[in-house]
Amino acid sequence: MTNPRFDVAGIGNAIVDVLTQTDDAFLEREGLAKxxxxxxxxxxxxxxxxxxxxxxxCSGGSAANTIAVMARLGAKCAFMGKVKDDAFGRIFGHDIRSLGVHFDTAAAADGPATANCLVLVTPDAQRTMLTYLGASIHLKPADVDLGVIKDARVTYLEGYLWDPEDAKQAFRTAAAAARDAGREVALSL
Incomplete structure (x- = not known):
């Protein structure tokens, strides 16, 4: 087994977090549970x-955030997640790449918009989140870069993405490639 190019390759929801300050009255007007x-x-x-x-x-998502922190701590990381070729998709790609993370998943030309999570923060620092999963749940086995998986010490799979059938197959494809290369696989729960 050769030395891996990446410490960790993550696969998960590619989400853009949209943070804004608000007040309780706004939440009430919109019928949102604080x-x-x-x-x-x-x-x-x-x-x-x-x-x-x-x-x-800013870019977000459970596995993407984990990969971002690991990259900031000096790990060599890659991430695979589905975005659309739209403004949020470009923000996600820019942000994660700016941390030195290898991100090369092809953006969708059509279909649902890039996933986003509107985070409404009240003065007491309480966060109310509205999450639109959009393109992120349309990850397919073809979106998995098997070369990256085989060249990563650990493949980290985001449990939140286990429900959609195509994403489940993408996870199985990645796990099989990692196993065949003698690498580790981790699944978040």
Missing amino acids: GAMTLVDEAQAAAVYDKAGPAME
């Missing part, structure tokens, strides 16, 4: 975003 995370569709995500105040966007 402090909760709610899955929403694209229309609801856009409607609340349009009414919210100024925001800051």
Whole structure:
């Protein structure tokens, strides 16, 4: 077994976090449960975003955040996650690459928008999240870079992405390639 090029290769939801300050009155007007995370569709995500105040966007997602922290701590990392060729998709790619993470998953030309999580922060620092999973749940086995998987000491799979059938098959493809290369596989729960 050769020395791996990457310490960790992550596969997970590619999400852009959109953080904005708000107040309890806004949450009440929108009928949002303070402090909760709610899955929403694209229309609801856009409607609340349009009414919210100024925001800051940054790449996110459970496995992507783990990979980002590992890269900041000096690990050589790669990430695979599905985005659309849209503004949020470009933000996600820019942010994760700016940390030195190898990210080369092809962006979708059509279909659902890039996933985003609108994080509404009230003055008491409580976070209310509206999550639109969009393109992220359309990861397919063809999106898995087997060369990267075989060249990573550990392949880290995000448990949140286990539900969609195509993503499940992508995980199985990655795990088999890692196993065949004598590498480790980890699944977040």
